[in-house]
Amino acid sequence: MTDSKYPDTQLPFSKAIDFFKQKIKLPTSGWTDIWQEQHSHAFVVAGATHDALVEDFYNAIVKAKWAGGGYEEFKQSFQDIAAKHGWSYNGSPGWRSRIIYDTNITQSYNAGRYQQMMAVKHLRPYWEYDHTSIEHPRLEHKAWDSLILPADDEWWNSHYPQNGWGCKCRVHSLSEFEARQKWEKKGLSGPDQSPPIEMEEKVIGKNGSNPRTVWVPKGIDPGFAYNPGKAFLEPHTVPPLQGYDAVLKQRGEPWPTGFNPPLPPKPTKVPAHILLPADTAPEVAVQDFLEVFGATMEQGGAFTDAAGSTLAVTKALFQDGKGDFKWLSSAKKAERLKYINLLAMTLIEPDEIWWVWVKDHQDNGRWRLKRRYLRAFELDGFSEYGVSVFEWGRTGWTGSTAFMTNQPSEALRQEYFDKQRNGRLVYKK
Template identity: 35%
Template sequence: MADLPFQEAIDFIAQKVNLPTRRSDDLRHGAHVRAFSVAGVARDDMLSDFRSAIEKARTQGTSLADFRNDFDKIVERYGWKYFSHGKTDEERSAWRSKIIFTTNMRTSYMAGRWKQLTDPDVMRYRPYLEYIHSGSLHPRKLHLSWNGKILRADDPAWRYMFPPNGFGCFCDVESRSERDLLRMGKSGPDPSPDLNAYEDIDPRTGQPEMRIPGIDRGWEYNVGHEWLHGLVPTELQAPLPPIGTPAPARPLPPLPKPAKADPADILPENDTPENYLSAFLAKFGLNADEAGYYRDASGGIIGIDRSLFEQRMPDGTVVGLKSGKRGRGQYAILLADAIQSPDEIWVDWAAVKSGTVLRRAYLKRVELDDGRSMFIRFEWTKNGWTAITGFDTTENYIEAYRKGALIYRKN
């Protein structure tokens, strides 16, 4: 009998948005749930080819060997120079293709498992989950210590310890009923493990991040729970349409009511572009001549420096700053706040001189001290940033900028 397709796992892959990245930690937690990425793949077309190979494996059940063949063809097609382990090209290809394949197969499988296991009809009869260690010859000690531990499916511990809990983690869970527990000699679930969460520092950004002992950095989340209850409501989860394809019309909930702007965040009129730039960078803890990274609310990482506001000639020569352009420089701090505390983050396609690129947009509405409502959309592509602002804008005006695929929405 042929295996039935795992529809929940297929749906998990299908709702993802392609996001090029340069490093494995360019995205974190919820961003991995919403985004399809391959570390080091910054080309949209190459990423789409990897996406197609993974979707084929998920929907058709093709093997790691089949994916390895696709991987080698993609690498040859684009001349990709990738990071890997191994002394020979064959060893390097085998290691890297296995990482990409198993990571996507495991996360989609476990996301689908979570959706199945927490279905109300299932939980009515099987309200417990048992942690099953993979049996690895070189186990992670805490994973091994959780083997056989039974907790209620709604125990908060599963928010962090539901597998996979790291690269190469093949731990699993099984649902259990009251009868199962009695047969095991248990009168109830086991005590929840003390996960001893502690705060560490993101080495790229300097921002605080939570860590859990025994769980690899970046894996401190439940992929299924984040998919169903995370940054983007399930009814708004849709993949990014192909280039040139009109997005299907769908009703969107309104943006949150405008937040009150702090009068101290409105800078003086007719100040210098340099001062506006300095005020913007200061919100990220940077001086005017410094560069840094910032991890946004979706879990994605972006670069911040003065080049965001530099005006350049076609040959790249810097001729000035656009931070005071059109008299909007006095709102530079509000622009920074739109990145740090957006209402929504969208991804869509943008046409530029060099072709078509992905564009990330941060949307926020604020109410100024004089009663005016201000709409901010801060856009980023690999070619630079653009800030769009409008006052007392209509709903139709705002809706025109809410397009593409939603990767974050403020609760």
């Protein structure tokens, strides 16, 4: 990947490879499950909800690009992988494989170019936007063609390519001499003025999880208004995958305005008979739970939570890797079986939903998405809190827990509930 016209592109292009290879591989229900800069740190394929599927796609791109086979090899691998996992996806095989391949390779290239240009910024302090699409040009992108701005101009923070699906625009660095030659041809004595950024409202995540309204610069597809290379070099300046609180603590900064944790909710009063009798068999308890969500012991169901995310509800939620119900493994876990109805209530009508990315140290440090559903209960005069946690494992959603605790004062109850909050708040009742 060199260009004799622009000397800085002749630097070793290991940067693009490093950018792609450092990404953590994350299963997601939709491309917008993570947002903008987070894509510089994570590899996702919209709708690829299992680790094994995501890993196969990731490895196929690495092999096709850096072993020489290119897109045609990945296109065949894409179809083989989809068939292997029984994966259904939107669009034709050719269109979907092209989008996945081109987006990942192009963004890796752009991130690598950014690092190269930053390394020679003292010699080449100006950047030029290069619109390369001829067959299907985007009018906004075409209007930015030949725009020359200082490398430190904030406009590049949101308009550094890629600026949309299939966008092939690039940025080239210029020396002072090269920049002046171009200015003179345009009748200018200095750099161009940064184009005004007009924001527009868009709805994202309609076909995945967490549908929401966002503001994006006009001319840029939702999710692309960021600089991939800058996000890669400055990982602690973007909303972190493991939650705002962890990174802000590391940086020694307070919660930014607008992200202060809300006050804990007032507990919901529930009658004591909602708890199951102590002698209830696990199979009976799980069957009752599943029926609430339209599922059975033989066939699962799908449940869309208050944040718009869909969960597969099956008996596997309560089983360990051997297929045994988790309550059978210890007396402590068996005590929680009686709270299974509170677990269902928490899922259906949570007070809050939090997302947090964590490392699974029992599985080679693989990253997992935990969705934490919180709801406060008051049971027969005692302030107790029910918490349910669902974790995305290698083959889908697994893991659950529900527990209660007595706290003697309102202050302690609020403190306890606040400790259960972890990651990013995506829903509040």
